[in-house]
Structure formats: structure tokens, C-alpha cells
Amino acid sequence: MEPNILIPMPILDKPLHELQEYRGINPRPDDFDTFWDKSLKDLDNTKPNVEMTPVNVLGNTNAELFDLYFTGVGGARVYAKSPAQGRKKAGPGGGAIPWLQRQQRRLVGQIELRQRRLRRRRARLPRPGRPQRRQLAGHGKYSPGPHHSRARRSAGADAFSPNLPRYRATRAHRHGPARSRPHPRRRHGRIAGRRVDHRLRRAGAAHSPGRFRLPPPTTSACGKWTSPRMPTRT
């Protein structure tokens, strides 16, 4: 029994048992062997004259690209592009896409600036286990001082995350938020620590220790009940 006939697998081309006997249908040229013997012999006798010219592409520093030329069968000059891994420095000049190079330079510049700032801050901040005094050379204004916790002072530079901006006290932090004036038509407020509804107060509601009571309903000229907010003048 053919072992693979009964296996229900997806077959895109031919059944496997046919493929195992398949030998192709493309015709073989009569002078196939002659052609390849001659071609390989010619190739052995051909000097490749390899020429590799570096190409600056997009200022990429992680790869190098070369224009590759060599001589093939029949003296034909073959051209190819050959990439290679490398750490080539980007040239100061332009590239194929100037705006992309500008973006890349800007990003690299930002990273370098951040690293430089971080190095400077670390150099300024006291190291763990060192005296935490302001008179240290290069001590920063916002470095851990006596008013900081012991843990933060002993942590030194490690207490600051390099990814966060340095804490800088603003006026609101020092003095608290500015106190706003109450809205003249505010609804709720406090009188002697007790919450009152100012709209009811304005409408004449009586204040009692337990709860607020609405004023007794008044009758308007047309005989209907009116809102206690708008008491009828008598």
C-alpha cells in the first residue's frame, strides 16, 4: 500500500505518490552538456576584475552598501548591489533623501543631548555613600539636601529618574493654590460649618438646626402656587 495516499493533507500541485515519481516536463536542450561545459570553462578562464565602490545610502551607519562590478561569461560586465554589515559613519554631506537625513540627525542629536545632560547631572549629584553637603563641588541647586528624606539623600543620583524632568517648585507648590472668590450665584455654601443652599436662603427659607424648610407657599394674583424662589411681594 502506498503510505501517503490515504493521508488527507492539502495538496496544491499533484498527489504525493505522483510527485515521488515526477521527473519534469520541460524539454532538455540537445546541447545542454556542451553548453555548460563550455560556459564553465569560459568562466574559469575569465578574470572577474571585481570592483567594489562604497555608496552612501540614507546615512545609514549600521550597514554599508557597495556598487559591485565583475566580469562574467562572455566578457559581460555584471553590476550588482552588495550590502554588508558595518558601522560606517554617516558622511557630512547629503544623501538620497535629505529630509530623512535631517530627521535622523535631529534624533541622534536629541539622544546625545539627553545623554550629555544625564552625565552632567550624575556628575553633579552626590554618589551613594558620599557626604550629602551643599559645599560639594558641582552640587546642584535641586540636589538632595537636608530637607529631603534620609532615603533620598543616601540614594544620591539614583533617586532621580533620568526619564523624568527635574522637579522644580512653582509658586502653586510653595504657597498652595490661589483661593478663588465664591461665585455670587453659588448654590451651596457653609454657614458656621453647616452646608446651606444659598438659593433657598435668598428665597427666604428658614434655617433650622435640623433641616432646611421651605417658606410657606404664597398665592399670586392669579391664584396659582408660585415658586418659593420668587416670593410674591405683598
Added chain:
Amino acid sequence: MDLAKDAYQDLKNYFRRSDPLHERVEEIFTKLGYIDIQHLAQRIKAEVLMAITLMDNICPPSTQFATYNKITSKKEALIYRDFGHENLPLFSDRIFRFMMGLKD
């Protein structure tokens, strides 16, 4: 299976542009026979380990088997039934073992 796509799309394009009625199909495929790998397989003298995938649209199984069946040297085929033109699990290990065996 439509083989006239992906890697073989150019054949279809060529006939559509240059020989719509396929009047020179024998001549064209005979020319292509000079660079057909299946005809070069008989020149292989070394031992061969070959992975064959049955779901491959790029290198259809018939083209792989046509070449493999014409290899006359010692050979072994690993058949991946559910895989196409992609990374094949365990094949790297098999290659390593195969090459270590050749060393002995």
C-alpha cells in the same frame, strides 16, 4: 493550483505580450531548459539533504520533486506537508546533524 504567479508570473506576462497564442512555446521552454535546475541535478556528486514543502507557491512541489528525482547521488528528502516557502522548524537541526555526519 495556479502556477503562473509569484515566481512564474513573468512567464505568463511574457506570453501575453510576445506570444499570446503560444505558437513558440516549445522553442521558449527549450531555451529556458539551459538554466533549468532539474537538468543540472545530474551533475551533483555530493550527498544531498533536501527539504520539500507541499504548500509552496513560490517553488511548487512538482518543481522540487522534478529536481530531487533526478539527483543520482546519495540523497534524502524531508517532506513538510503543511509548510510553504518559509522557515522550516527542525530543519536547521537536521542540517547540523547532516553536516556533522559528513564530517565523519
